[in-house]
Each structure stands twice: as C-alpha cells, then as structure tokens.
Amino acid sequence: MSTTAELLVVALRADAGGRLTAAREQALAAIAHGVGGFVLFGGDQDAVRAFTKEVQQRSRTPLLIGADLERGAGQQFTGAAGLPPLAALAWLGDAEALRRASRLTAREARTMGVNWDLAPVVDLELADDAAVVGTRSLGADPAVVGRMAAEWITACQAEGVLACAKHFPGLGRAPLDADGQAPVVRADRDAMHATDLVPFRAAIDAGVASMMTAHAAYPALDPSGMPAMFSRELLQWLLRQQMRYDNLVVAHLPTAVRGTPGGDEGEAAVRALAAGCDVLLAPNDVPAVIAALERALAERRLDPERTRQSVRRRLKWAQWAAPPNDWRRPTASDAAWGAQLCDRVVHLVRGAPPALPQVVEVLYVDCGAEASAYDGFVDTLRTAGHEVRPVDEPSPADAGAPLVVALFPGDDAEHGDADAQADVASRVAAVCASASQAGRLPIVALFAHPSLASAVPDEVPLLCAWTGDVAMQRAAARWLAARRG
Incomplete structure (x- = not known):
C-alpha cells in the first residue's frame, strides 16, 4: 500500500x-x-x-x-x-x-x-x-x-x-x-x-x-x-x-x-x-x-x-481534529438562532412591498431547476396560512393584487456572465410588464447577491434573500408573510 x-x-x-x-x-x-x-x-x-x-x-x-x-x-x-x-x-x-x-x-x-x-x-x-x-x-x-x-x-x-x-x-x-x-x-x-x-x-x-x-x-x-x-x-x-x-x-x-x-x-x-x-x-x-x-x-x-x-x-x-462526540452538541436553540440569523439578513433593497393577501400567486424566474427546489419558499408561506398558487404568467385579478416573482438567476448570471445577466433582466422585465398589464403589483424576491438588483426594473419593489438555499427561501417567505394584508 x-x-x-x-x-x-x-x-x-x-x-x-x-x-x-x-x-x-x-x-x-x-x-x-x-x-x-x-x-x-x-x-x-x-x-x-x-x-x-x-x-x-x-x-x-x-x-x-x-x-x-x-x-x-x-x-x-x-x-x-x-x-x-x-x-x-x-x-x-x-x-x-x-x-x-x-x-x-x-x-x-x-x-x-x-x-x-x-x-x-x-x-x-x-x-x-x-x-x-x-x-x-x-x-x-x-x-x-x-x-x-x-x-x-x-x-x-x-x-x-x-x-x-x-x-x-x-x-x-x-x-x-x-x-x-x-x-x-x-x-x-x-x-x-x-x-x-x-x-x-x-x-x-x-x-x-x-x-x-x-x-x-x-x-x-x-x-x-x-x-x-x-x-x-x-x-x-x-x-x-x-x-x-x-x-x-x-x-x-x-x-x-x-x-x-x-x-x-x-x-x-x-x-x-x-x-x-x-x-x-x-x-x-x-x-x-x-x-x-x-x-x-x-x-x-x-x-x-x-x-x-x-x-x-x-x-x-x-x-x-476532534473526534465525533456530543460535547457542546448543537441544541434546538442553536437551530432557532440560525433561522433568526437568516431572517436578519433578508432586506428590502428598494420600494414599498404590497401586503400579501390570503391567496398568493408565485411566478418563478429561474435557471430550469426542478419545482421541488422551491419547496422551502412555498411550504413556509403555506405554514404561515397562505394559499400558494405557482403560475406561469400573471392572471388578471382585482386591481392592485400583488404577484410574488421569485428570482433565482442561476450560477452563470451570479458569476458575472454578461449574456446570462442580460437574459435574466429581459425575462424579469417581461414578467413585470405582463403583471402590470394584468393589473398586478409585482414584488421580486431575489435569491442571489444584491449586485443583481440591476436585473429588476427600478420601479418594482425588490427583496434580497442572498441565495436560493432552503434556509434563505424560508427566511424570505417569513419576511413576506409578516406583511400579510
């Protein structure tokens, strides 16, 4: 050997x-x-x-x-x-x-x-x-x-x-x-x-x-x-x-x-x-x-x-390296603190977010991930008492009804690929324009670095959740649910 x-x-x-x-x-x-x-x-x-x-x-x-x-x-x-x-x-x-x-x-x-x-x-x-x-x-x-x-x-x-x-x-x-x-x-x-x-x-x-x-x-x-x-x-x-x-x-x-x-x-x-x-x-x-x-x-x-x-x-x-042991093993309070830390870093980049109604439509702009990749976001909204309806395009609704646009730009856009960033910006602009035509008020939840805020039209409220990890999806959902109408 x-x-x-x-x-x-x-x-x-x-x-x-x-x-x-x-x-x-x-x-x-x-x-x-x-x-x-x-x-x-x-x-x-x-x-x-x-x-x-x-x-x-x-x-x-x-x-x-x-x-x-x-x-x-x-x-x-x-x-x-x-x-x-x-x-x-x-x-x-x-x-x-x-x-x-x-x-x-x-x-x-x-x-x-x-x-x-x-x-x-x-x-x-x-x-x-x-x-x-x-x-x-x-x-x-x-x-x-x-x-x-x-x-x-x-x-x-x-x-x-x-x-x-x-x-x-x-x-x-x-x-x-x-x-x-x-x-x-x-x-x-x-x-x-x-x-x-x-x-x-x-x-x-x-x-x-x-x-x-x-x-x-x-x-x-x-x-x-x-x-x-x-x-x-x-x-x-x-x-x-x-x-x-x-x-x-x-x-x-x-x-x-x-x-x-x-x-x-x-x-x-x-x-x-x-x-x-x-x-x-x-x-x-x-x-x-x-x-x-x-x-x-x-x-x-x-x-x-x-x-x-x-x-x-x-x-x-x-x-x-220390061997595996239960010395100073993380507790339930440690896990709760971790969730609170995720909540602390979620922040509004710009705009005034609309209050969420009981029924929430969510439209994903993503890089082609499986639908299950967003379970953390959807499940947390549902736990907070919302009925969540994933949609492919904004549907007409009462004037001013909010639409949550969950933006997962993908690795290429996050790592500075100009073509990928332009594609994301184009897709977000189209979604927001379509929402306006349907009488909807979009709010974008950005699951990426806030430097990608430029991909979202200036007039659209923008929430930054930093990454698409489940923990940050849950934190973003808690932030939105706390503003329930």
Whole structure:
C-alpha cells in the first residue's frame, strides 16, 4: 500500500434520498488503496454520522473528512442548520454573529464526524469586469476581509474542525471566460501584495489549518504563467518561504486536470505535488493516480523528502481534529438562532412591498431547476396560512393584487456572465410588464447577491434573500408573510 495514496481525498456524493449506500462502496474501495480522506456532498445527517464512523474505523490511518460548509452544515447535510452566505454575514457587520455562525457550523460538522470545513472563501470582490465571487466573498476591503476571515477560522478551529482559506493567491480579479484555459490575473505585483494577499496573511496569522490553491495564473507573481496549483514560485517561494505558511496546501484535482495538456489526471497530480501541494481533492481514478505518483517518485520527478513532509502534514492535521462526540452538541436553540440569523439578513433593497393577501400567486424566474427546489419558499408561506398558487404568467385579478416573482438567476448570471445577466433582466422585465398589464403589483424576491438588483426594473419593489438555499427561501417567505394584508 503506497503512502502517496494518503495524499488523495476522494469526493463522495449522496443519492437523491440523502443515502450514502453507493458512496459507501466507493469509500471502502478507496480505503483499501490507503487514501487519506473524503469530501462529502449531500446526505442525511444521521446517515453521514454512521458513514464517517465506519470509514474511520476501517481506515489504517486517521482520515480527513471534509465538506463545503460555507453556508452552514445545512448547505450539504439535511437535518443540519442552513446559514446565510459569507457576503450576507459581512453585510450584517456583526462580528459576534460571524463567530457564532462559524462555531455552529463546526459543532454540527463535528457531531457528524466531518472534521474539515472547506471554508472560508477569502477572495476579494475587486473588479467589475472580473468573475464575480458573489455571495461567497466577505467583501472588497482587504483589511476587513482579513479580520473577518480570521474570526471565522479561529471560531471553527476552536471546535476541533479544520478550516480552509481559499483560493490562494486570490480569485477576485480572475476573468470569467478563459475559453477552457486557466484564467490570467493581470494585476501587478504591488497591487496583489497590497490587496489580494492581505486576507491570506490574516488567515495564516490565525493558524489556518489548510489553504486551497487557485486555478488562475498570476504572471506578475510567477512569470512562467503557471496556474497557482502548478507554480513552485507561488507555493514554495511566496507561500512557504515569504509568508511562512507550514500547514496543508490543497489542490482541486479536476480543476488541475483542465490545466494539464491532454487532460491527464495522473500528470496533473504529479505536477501539483511537485509544485508544493500536499493534498489532492476529488481524484476520479484513484488507482491510476496512485500509480502515476509512484512512477514519479521512482523517476525522481517527485522529491521523496518533500512527499514525506506532505504525508506528515496530512497525518498531523487528521490527528489534530476532534473526534465525533456530543460535547457542546448543537441544541434546538442553536437551530432557532440560525433561522433568526437568516431572517436578519433578508432586506428590502428598494420600494414599498404590497401586503400579501390570503391567496398568493408565485411566478418563478429561474435557471430550469426542478419545482421541488422551491419547496422551502412555498411550504413556509403555506405554514404561515397562505394559499400558494405557482403560475406561469400573471392572471388578471382585482386591481392592485400583488404577484410574488421569485428570482433565482442561476450560477452563470451570479458569476458575472454578461449574456446570462442580460437574459435574466429581459425575462424579469417581461414578467413585470405582463403583471402590470394584468393589473398586478409585482414584488421580486431575489435569491442571489444584491449586485443583481440591476436585473429588476427600478420601479418594482425588490427583496434580497442572498441565495436560493432552503434556509434563505424560508427566511424570505417569513419576511413576506409578516406583511400579510
């Protein structure tokens, strides 16, 4: 069994029912190869708890078990608390709420056996013509983002769960459309040091356990033009030597593959480890990647001592993480606080919203999701005593009857795609015009970053709920129901 296998962290996905049955078989096969961990996507809370207990018991080495929990443990796991995105917490400006959100996330994760939260994002919102980091970002001010990121990291790791600052050295300036190639950040060296790198320095000072690399290239920092995950200049000279970071450096292997000639997964893994990465997330073909790493060691393309350092780093942090236990287990009051936090960040961007009648028509402007994706919004309105009628177009009604337009713009529009944003704006304008012709008063509930308010006509009342997560759908519905006529 190869020790290089310990540097691989396999991605596992639950089925639509929240079960991990198929993932379990995949996990046991990966454990037989000696992998160092798993990243989980989805699953019922109880199923995740049983799964993590079994795989830890079966593995010969302590495992890192991670998940993207930028918006609370409910972002991935049913039964756990969903929380507002980082941008909403930054907008709120409440440091104690930020810390408590981080603690709640970590506590729920730990009780499920998830010991690694792949958060926070510390990329800055810097350029109008760049891919929008959107609701994942803590903002544009480097000092403020650094301070908030440090608060998040400290609170998370105080609960025995690793945090992960991403994406080094910063994606806030990365252009959206790179034609399948690694995007290139053109900022000069001084600008990068004065802005983009500031939150990463704060994360290092806070003792962050792991740092994820960006997939972009930074010619001002590395003239070779290598993407960050393949850049020795960025990872070994800048990050390790100048910034004195000595914890885990993580690369997302599928992204690395896109930046590798021929799309060879094994070659991408070798290049990332040779550049200075320690752990590779989401390998597709585990045996093939292990074989490629072993060949690279035998051919001295990988330095044996540096590889051993990576193995030791991964083991150190897997041993450091708190085991699953009921110590400081989240309570019902914690869950209620999480819902209240979601309520606090829902806000009216403009206009005066009409009072809702007992019968509410809801029209969705979305990116083609299944109808069940909106159950949180509809069910909460119904629980509040409203009869909800989803409609495809405004129907004539008594003059002034309100129409709720639920706007879910989709990832392309949220990430700065100009064509997608124009399409959303066109669709919303058509819906609002049709509502006016039918004698209806529209109010738009925006389930995205408030920067997309420009997609909604100025005269239309606009409510911002930040994301389309179930927790934020429920919060938006509670906000509207509180204004019942």
